[in-house]
Amino acid sequence: MKQLPNDFIFGGATAAYQAEGATRTDGKGLVAWDKYLEDNYWYTAEPASDFYHKYPVDLQLAEEFGVNGIRISIAWSRIFPKGYGEVNVKGVEFYHNLFAECHKRHVEPFVTLHHFDTPEVLHSNGDFLNRENIEHFVNYAAFCFKEFPEVNYWTTFNEIGPIGSGQYLSGHFPPGIQYDLAKVFQSHHNMMVAHAKAVKFFRDGQYNGEIGIVHSLPMKYPYNPDNPADVRATELEDILHNKFILDATYLGEYSDKTIDGVNYILSIHGGELDLRQEDFAVLKMVKDEIDFIGINYYMSDWISAFDGETQIIHNGRGNKGSSVYQIKGIGKHESDVEVPRNDWDWMIYPKGLYDQIMRITKEYPNYKKIYITENGLGYKDEFVDGTVYDDARIDYVKKHLEAVADAIADGANVKGYFIWSLMDVFSWSNGYEKRYGLFYVNFETQERYPKKSAYWYKQLAESHTIE
Numbered sequence: 001m002k003q004l005p006n007d008f009i010f011g012g013a014t015a016a017y018q019a020e021g022a023t024r025t026d027g028k029g030l031v032a033w034d035k036y037l038e039d040n041y042w043y044t045a046e047p048a049s050d051f052y053h054k055y056p057v058d059l060q061l062a063e064e065f066g067v068n069g070i071r072i073s074i075a076w077s078r079i080f081p082k083g084y085g086e087v088n089v090k091g092v093e094f095y096h097n098l099f100a101e102c103h104k105r106h107v108e109p110f111v112t113l114h115h116f117d118t119p120e121v122l123h124s125n126g127d128f129l130n131r132e133n134i135e136h137f138v139n140y141a142a143f144c145f146k147e148f149p150e151v152n153y154w155t156t157f158n159e160i161g162p163i164g165s166g167q168y169l170s171g172h173f174p175p176g177i178q179y180d181l182a183k184v185f186q187s188h189h190n191m192m193v194a195h196a197k198a199v200k201f202f203r204d205g206q207y208n209g210e211i212g213i214v215h216s217l218p219m220k221y222p223y224n225p226d227n228p229a230d231v232r233a234t235e236l237e238d239i240l241h242n243k244f245i246l247d248a249t250y251l252g253e254y255s256d257k258t259i260d261g262v263n264y265i266l267s268i269h270g271g272e273l274d275l276r277q278e279d280f281a282v283l284k285m286v287k288d289e290i291d292f293i294g295i296n297y298y299m300s301d302w303i304s305a306f307d308g309e310t311q312i313i314h315n316g317r318g319n320k321g322s323s324v325y326q327i328k329g330i331g332k333h334e335s336d337v338e339v340p341r342n343d344w345d346w347m348i349y350p351k352g353l354y355d356q357i358m359r360i361t362k363e364y365p366n367y368k369k370i371y372i373t374e375n376g377l378g379y380k381d382e383f384v385d386g387t388v389y390d391d392a393r394i395d396y397v398k399k400h401l402e403a404v405a406d407a408i409a410d411g412a413n414v415k416g417y418f419i420w421s422l423m424d425v426f427s428w429s430n431g432y433e434k435r436y437g438l439f440y441v442n443f444e445t446q447e448r449y450p451k452k453s454a455y456w457y458k459q460l461a462e463s464h465t466i467e
């Protein structure tokens with residue numbers, strides 16, 4: 001039996017595009033995902049969980065079930081339909097109402113400015129590969145800081161890492177480009193610069209509250225720890241998905257080891273990066289100014305050395321064993337290890353969360369504070385007797401929270417946990433079948449039903465005891 005601190009937040013996470021629906025309501029602008037889902041997937045963002053209209057119900061449920069924090073993102077294209085220029089008053093009003101409802105229900109909103117949904121006009125103009133869009137993002141952030149003083153916790157970006165890899169490596173995010181490693185690093189870098197500029201604006205303006213960033217940080221382990229080639233492959237994978245971005249966040253530059261790895265990868269895959277002195281100037285200015293880091297953690301990966309042709313096959317339908325991930329000169333994901341995985345081939349390894357937290361505390365001691373901003377089990381839930389008996393989810397969350405408690409006992413400053421997701425939402429590249437919520441959503445009627453995990457979570461939030 002392990003205990004979590006008294007002031008620990010037991011939250012639930014959501015994201016605008018995955019929850020709100022209402023993609024063309026009240027003047028909202030388009031995002032690239034609207035067309036991309038229509039063209040490439042078997043579902044769209046309609047109706048999602050109709051959070052645009054149902055948020056009072058979800059917040060009431062949150063309060064009833066002891067959830068005292070919620071991750072919400074603002075859809076940039078509801079505020080600025082084109083990404084810049086004229087403000088859409090109805091969008092602004094919606095978020096004022098939403099934040100008021102959160103406070104009424106004593107559910108603290110942690111608000112993300114960008115959760116995968118760059119407005120279409122800017123996306124088709126190069127997204128964050130185009131440096132003009134850095135300025136558009138900062139202007140949008142500035143508008144929000146001024147407009148929403150009721151927000152106490154801001155996050156600039158959600159998962160810069162998976163955005164770059166989804167858009168330019170695996171290609172399962174729009175614009176669907178594959179295996180372009182230079183674009184991946186450039187996107188990471190430019191988004192980190194956008195983050196830094198927004199943080200600087202926030203600090204200079206002495207706005208209310210705290211500001212941080214959310215990173216997805218899968219832990220990487222060598223398939224054979226005694227094989228130096230696997231160890232090197234693991235380092236490169238870690239640089240690609242974690243270390244490049246963490247260095248930018250907390251060092252304000254890339255360490256020699258990181259940049260050596262990047263150069264090595266680009267020597268195989270081609271391309272050059274545009275990294276400017278002025279970028280590092282602003283990254284350095286804010287590296288000690290970030291109030292918290294959010295860690296999204298779902299899985300770890302085991303890596304072996306690989307020199308064959310690059311191939312990534314995304315398992316979006318939950319056909320266990322169908323995914324392939326192998327990048328020339330970097331490495332290959334191995335599944336033949338004694339670790340369970342879910343239907344989408346995500347390797348379930350709670351100790352990886354402990355290792356990742358401790359890694360941050362050691363490698364980046366200026367980190368200040370950590371929230372686990374996403375963690376949860378994607379599952380093909382079965383709805384029976386008006387509920388879901390999701391024991392596997394309870395077991396998953398319990399073990400990951402135990403890892404968090406261990407990290408706290410070993411000195412890490414972790415202040416809260418947000419289960420992904422509060423209620424069921426659709427998954428970007430896996431549809432409505434991959435559910436995560438504490439509350440089951442019937443997507444036809446939009447009724448909500450507490451799952452067994454919701455009752456378990458309530459008891460946990462009341463007792464702070466992991467049982």
Ligand code: BGP
Nearest residue numbers: 015158159162378427428429434
């Ligand atoms: C993170 C995203 C979330 C959510 C989650 C689960 O990468 O921040 O938006 O989707 O992962 O992933 P998936 O939906 O692919 O199962």
